[in-house]
Amino acid sequence: MxxxxxxxxxxGIGIGQxxxxxxxxxxxxxxxxxxxxxxxxxxxxxxxxxxxxxxxxEHLDQFIKAKEExxxxxxxxxxxxxxxxxxxxxxxxxxxxxxxxxxxxxYFDKTISFFKEMKNVFYAERAGDYQDIYERLINxxxxxxxxxxxxxxxxxxxxxxxxxxxxxxxxxxxxxQGLVLVKGNKTSHAVILARxxxxxxxxxxxxxxxxxxxxxxxxxxxxxxxxxNPDEKLLNKYHEQKAKENEEMAxxxxxxxxxxxxxxxxxxxxxxxxxxxxxxxIVNQNNADGIGLFRTEFLYMDxxxxxxENELFEFYKAVSEQxxxxxxxxxxxxxxxxxxxxxxxxxxEINPYLGCRGIRFSLTYPEIFKTQIRAILRxxxxxxxxxxxxxxxxxxxxxxAKDYVLECAAELxxxxxxxxxxxxxxxxxxxxxxxxxxESDFFSIGTNDLLQYTVAVDRNNETIAGLYNSYHPAFLKxxxxxxxxxxxxxxxxxxxxxxxxxxxxxxxxxxFGVQELSVSTHSLLKTxxxxxxxxxxxxxxxxxxxxxxxxxGKMKEAIDKMNTEIIEKKEKx
Ligand code: PEP
Ligand code: MG
Numbered sequence: 252m253x254x255x256x257x258x259x260x261x262x263g264i265g266i267g268q269x270x271x272x273x274x275x276x277x278x279x280x281x282x283x284x285x286x287x288x289x290x291x292x293x294x295x296x297x298x299x300x301x302x303x304x305x306x307x308x309e310h311l312d313q314f315i316k317a318k319e320e321x322x323x324x325x326x327x328x329x330x331x332x333x334x335x336x337x338x339x340x341x342x343x344x345x346x347x348x349x350x351x352x353x354x355x356x357x358y359f360d361k362t363i364s365f366f367k368e369m370k371n372v373f374y375a376e377r378a379g380d381y382q383d384i385y386e387r388l389i390n391x392x393x394x395x396x397x398x399x400x401x402x403x404x405x406x407x408x409x410x411x412x413x414x415x416x417x418x419x420x421x422x423x424x425x426x427x428q429g430l431v432l433v434k435g436n437k438t439s440h441a442v443i444l445a446r447x448x449x450x451x452x453x454x455x456x457x458x459x460x461x462x463x464x465x466x467x468x469x470x471x472x473x474x475x476x477x478x479x480n481p482d483e484k485l486l487n488k489y490h491e492q493k494a495k496e497n498e499e500m501a502x503x504x505x506x507x508x509x510x511x512x513x514x515x516x517x518x519x520x521x522x523x524x525x526x527x528x529x530x531x532x533i534v535n536q537n538n539a540d541g542i543g544l545f546r547t548e549f550l551y552m553d554x555x556x557x558x559x560e561n562e563l564f565e566f567y568k569a570v571s572e573q574x575x576x577x578x579x580x581x582x583x584x585x586x587x588x589x590x591x592x593x594x595x596x597x598x599x600e601i602n603p604y605l606g607c608r609g610i611r612f613s614l615t616y617p618e619i620f621k622t623q624i625r626a627i628l629r630x631x632x633x634x635x636x637x638x639x640x641x642x643x644x645x646x647x648x649x650x651x652a653k654d655y656v657l658e659c660a661a662e663l664x665x666x667x668x669x670x671x672x673x674x675x676x677x678x679x680x681x682x683x684x685x686x687x688x689x690e691s692d693f694f695s696i697g698t699n700d701l702l703q704y705t706v707a708v709d710r711n712n713e714t715i716a717g718l719y720n721s722y723h724p725a726f727l728k729x730x731x732x733x734x735x736x737x738x739x740x741x742x743x744x745x746x747x748x749x750x751x752x753x754x755x756x757x758x759x760x761x762x763f764g765v766q767e768l769s770v771s772t773h774s775l776l777k778t779x780x781x782x783x784x785x786x787x788x789x790x791x792x793x794x795x796x797x798x799x800x801x802x803x804g805k806m807k808e809a810i811d812k813m814n815t816e817i818i819e820k821k822e823k824x
Pocket of ligand 2: 697
């Protein structure tokens with residue numbers, strides 16, 4: 252047995268046999284054809300584009316509901332139907348007497364590098380679309396992809412270097428167990444689509460020479476691990492875990508359309524954290540009350556230049572429209588720290604977590620900030636968008652950032668009211684929460700960073716992960732203090748960090764007066780089910796547990812004890 256550790260980018264378990272889609276599937280034969288073959292080669296092109304378009308239509312009908320995803324595939328169909336491409340390819344066949352595959356290679360290589368060389372991001376993305384179409388055409392003509400796809404079944408785990416987004420729908424159709432990639436991270440397009448469709452994925456696995464076709468694999472997406480040819484004991488353990496997971500999924504589905512209510516009837520706002528419009532489908536399926544945190548770094552990362560206002564606008568509008576009237580809290584750009592962008596001018600900071608990140612970045616580069624704000628305001632016309640600033644450390648910062656919003660609103664003659672909130676994720680902000688609350692429309696506590704900055708422990712440092720302890724009384728006191736400040740100033744208070752989905756702390760957060768919990772899409776139903784087991788009145792009546800506890804161990808005992816008393820054994824939903 253071999254254990255390969257990669258990057259955990261989704262959840263779930265896959266158990267099955269390896270099917271490797273190697274890069275070699277794109278080897279092109281160059282052949283000189285006779286005059287008599289011209290028509291045949293051109294005819295093969297027409298049949299190929301018809302077959303692929305039909306295939307896309309089928310996928311669109313069966314699997315793709317979200318508008319953004321549809322747009323990707325519609326764009327691919329437009330490329331296939333482009334008469335310019337047909338003319339270019341036909342010329343290469345008729346004049347140069349190239350076989351179709353080679354004519355396609357020449358035509359697409361040229362087009363793709365043309366788009367790649369244009370520094371504009373829009374065109375760089377077009378290059379990806381053309382590459383995807385080219386590969387589809389070649390795979391279709393060589394019958395390779397369909398052969399490999401035909402081989403796939405519900406016992407397959409697919410391994411590839413990189414995965415085009417269009418392939419995800421094919422894998423779902425084949426009900427494969429999982430996907431292992433060399434390239435990609437949490438924010439890769441294909442990974443986001445896969446996560447939304449509950450396909451377990453692990454990236455960062457160099458599988459060449461380590462895995463061969465037909466090997467037995469276990470893919471633990473939660474941990475980012477692939478076991479190759481596991482022993483029987485491990486296999487049995489994972490089979491049991493998977494069976495439990497399946498049962499759990501089926502149970503959770505039954506509460507997907509319900510509201511989020513405690514056992515004694517107190518309604519809690521359960522919101523989702525998202526990064527892309529594609530995630531809205533699952534948000535709506537699971538009846539979330541809105542988006543409590545729309546992280547907006549995605550469009551700024553993994554690229555050489557900044558997104559345009561229009562690009563941002565379309566992205567936000569897609570979320571805004573799909574959320575219908577439900578609130579969407581758009582967090583302004585939070586680059587820096589662990590979220591580095593290639594175009595970011597301060598790559599050389601010695602301590603980026605304490606550097607120019609979050610709202611500091613936006614205030615340092617107002618043009619970048621204003622471009623984003625304008626895009627948000629324009630998209631706000633299509634739904635209920637609200638704005639939130641990350642990493643605010645002082646009242647002055649909040650005021651300056653708000654002034655930019657007002658300036659943009661005036662420039663755009665934007666007349667509607669726009670709610671502007673503060674993310675509380677630095678101790679200094681929590682300590683002046685009472686003053687910030689007087690100027691903010693709402694608070695949302697970013698517990699991931701608040702804990703990091705309270706205990707001075709890098710949230711991504713494995714070596715000292717034990718010190719990143721949510722039971723630390725200082726951290727919990729800051730949350731309580733923030734919630735109290737919100738309450739006394741009559742503003743809404745939410746938690747959008749990971750703590751909001753942590754069953755050990757949900758009761759405590761509600762006891763503090765938190766009104767809204769915003770969790771990742773895959774935690775929505777679990778969180779709803781857990782909330783349904785809480786007796787809210789008992790929670791409110793329970794004595795304060797923060798006073799007089801100084802150590803994390805004792806704090807854990809006290810919270811565990813409270814939980815046993817406020818949680819009803821039988822969940823209501
Ligand atoms: C947080 O810090 O808790 C948070 C939600 O923001 P992010 O994880 O994006 O830094
Ligand atoms: Mg944060």
